[in-house]
Amino acid sequence: MRWSLQELRKYQESGLSFEEQLDLTQQLKERDKQILDAKSVEVVGTITIDSYGYLLNYRLKTVLTLPSSRSLEPVDFPLDVAVTEQFVTKEQFAQASEAMPEYEILLLEGQTLDVVESVIDNILLHIPLQVLTKAEKSGQALPKGQDWEVISEEEYHQQQDATATTIDPRLAKLSQLLEETSEEDNQ
Known part of the structure; x- marks a missing residue:
């Protein structure tokens, strides 16, 4: 051609x-x-x-x-x-x-x-x-292997939100201390 x-x-x-x-x-x-x-x-x-x-x-x-x-x-x-x-x-x-x-x-x-x-x-x-x-x-199943997996963007954001709101119990008292000092600063 x-x-x-x-x-x-x-x-x-x-x-x-x-x-x-x-x-x-x-x-x-x-x-x-x-x-x-x-x-x-x-x-x-x-x-x-x-x-x-x-x-x-x-x-x-x-x-x-x-x-x-x-x-x-x-x-x-x-x-x-x-x-x-x-x-x-x-x-x-x-x-x-x-x-x-x-x-x-x-x-x-x-x-x-x-x-x-x-x-x-x-x-x-x-x-x-x-x-x-x-x-x-x-299918909704995404590939995964040993110690890794592919997740959707929505799942990623859910995991980020969950980890952001969860406070390590060992640092809970430190968090309370920070809250108290910020209240004192506001007054």
Whole structure:
């Protein structure tokens, strides 16, 4: 899915439609080590050519296998993303005005438009920071081990409140002394 700009100019009147199945597993694994596997990527879209540049609209669908953020178990993560990007040559960018549509503008380095690179970039951009298995999403049990455990933020605040209000009995008399001196200072 790589076209020369000269070839794309032939489609200036009608635009170019494409539909491809891409095997990008190896490229995705090389760019992001957390990706364990990737199914074939279905890409359907169009390229519209005008005086502003090359407008690329496509939808990509795939399923990535990623490690769970908690347990590192493999999780299948379906991805369905709509992408709109505006590619421009250096000359078009130099002549760009405020009338240029406000899409994400990408500068073409050479004389070819490579949709595969755009697909890979957009897949990597849409990988979430937190991936959980179905059991981890539905369950309240967080991981724990010997002498450690993961707790929710709410539990943490409850523990902090409990420790703040509990006074060590060995220091109770000292606390009473501090209260007495503060009462005397107030009078």
